[in-house]
Amino acid sequence: MDRFDAMTAFARVVETGSFTQAARTLHMSRTTVTQLVQQLEARLRLKLLNRTTRKVNVTADGAVYYERIVEVLAALEEVETSLPNASALPRGQLRVDVPSPLASMLLVPALPQFHALYPDIVLDMGASDRMVDVIGENVDCVIRGGAIADQSLMARQVGDLQLAVYAAPAYLARAGTPVHPAELESEQHRIVRFRWASSGNGFAHVMQRDGETVRIQGQYVLSIDDGNAYLAAGVAGLGVLWLPDYMARKHVASGELVPLFETWAIAAMPLYLAYPPNRHVSKKLRVFIDWVVELMDRHAPLARPAGKSVT
Missing domain, CATH: 1.10.10.10 (Winged helix-like DNA-binding domain superfamily/Winged helix DNA-binding domain)
Structure with missing residues (x-):
């Protein structure tokens, strides 16, 4: 044996x-x-x-x-x-799962720098918006927006996603440009509904200005559970979107999306990195966490003190 x-x-x-x-x-x-x-x-x-x-x-x-x-x-x-003759650099396979937009827009484009620093780490990356069974699927860590559903996991807040509302020029030409968020509840307007893969449910969008709070459910012609497809639907003019800044930035610059309700505030969505409890944080996982923290500090910096930390 x-x-x-x-x-x-x-x-x-x-x-x-x-x-x-x-x-x-x-x-x-x-x-x-x-x-x-x-x-x-x-x-x-x-x-x-x-x-x-x-x-x-x-x-x-x-x-x-x-x-x-x-x-x-x-x-x-x-x-x-x-060991004295062993490589000082961390090495081995690291299994991670991240939201698909975060992978395609931020993490994967930055990976050449990570691999230049740690050439012996092999990443097996899942890119999805589904709820991953971290322990059952033998995943070393996940990155997720919003609260971590499994409270048994160890977690570290690595960023804050600043959210805003956007629509495509084609949609606004067809439905008109709303001046107050409450207008999105009318028959005139449609949203693209993001559906959480784990529950199949959407959620209300809460917006505030000068002591006024508005909760928007909205009517939709498309409900979708993938972040990249959600963005594509908005760019195609299928409805109004709520997006983190990093997803919207390029499309606003190109004119494919137009910001709405810029004087209204939306609470930032916390971004967490989580890993299984009772599992030692290996060198390869620790350097990956440190790299993610540095990357998010450039693209989605913390707006408030972080939550439970990796130890």
Whole structure:
């Protein structure tokens, strides 16, 4: 039995709650993962997992063992990079998931600079607006706008997305230019509705000016759950959009979008980077976090104190 493989397999079963999921994320067969855990239990003479036909639960002994081996596995990674003849630079695979507009407009264009600094880090990036199962899908970290739904995750606020309202000239020529946000509730106007992939729901847009607060639901002809497609719909003239500054900037400069209600305020959307609990922050993850913080400081700087920090 390879003890390192066995400990890794056991840790992934605990984190995913499934032998099948653990096998998929480790690129092993389910049989191999099962055998490794069984061999580990035999060697320790302890039952680490309770198995039923529907789920896998960690035993009390297994929970204690898991907490320790997470530290051991992290320490082994650190040892490998700290040897005198080893590269001083962090290396290895890093699995991240980010919103599609953030990937296409900010992160990917800046990656040549990241890889110039850290050529031995291989990024597996998911670009989507869906809710990712960070632990079940074996993702090292995610970046998301808005509150982190899974409060068990460790998180660091890395930016604030300044929001504003926009529409295409073709839309305004057809529907007229509204002068007050409340006009967007009329039959005359349409919005493009952003639908959260996790729930299928949209949300009300809250705007304020001189003590007046307006909540806009609006009527729509298109509801969509991808940020890039949402932007494309607005540029095509399908309705009014609420966009972060980094998504709108180029299209405003080109004349494809026109800002609306510029004297009204919209609360900034916090941008968080989150990673699984009970997982050591490796060198490769830490330098990626630091790079994201620096990048966001240029494009979406914090407008208020950050929340829960990575430690």
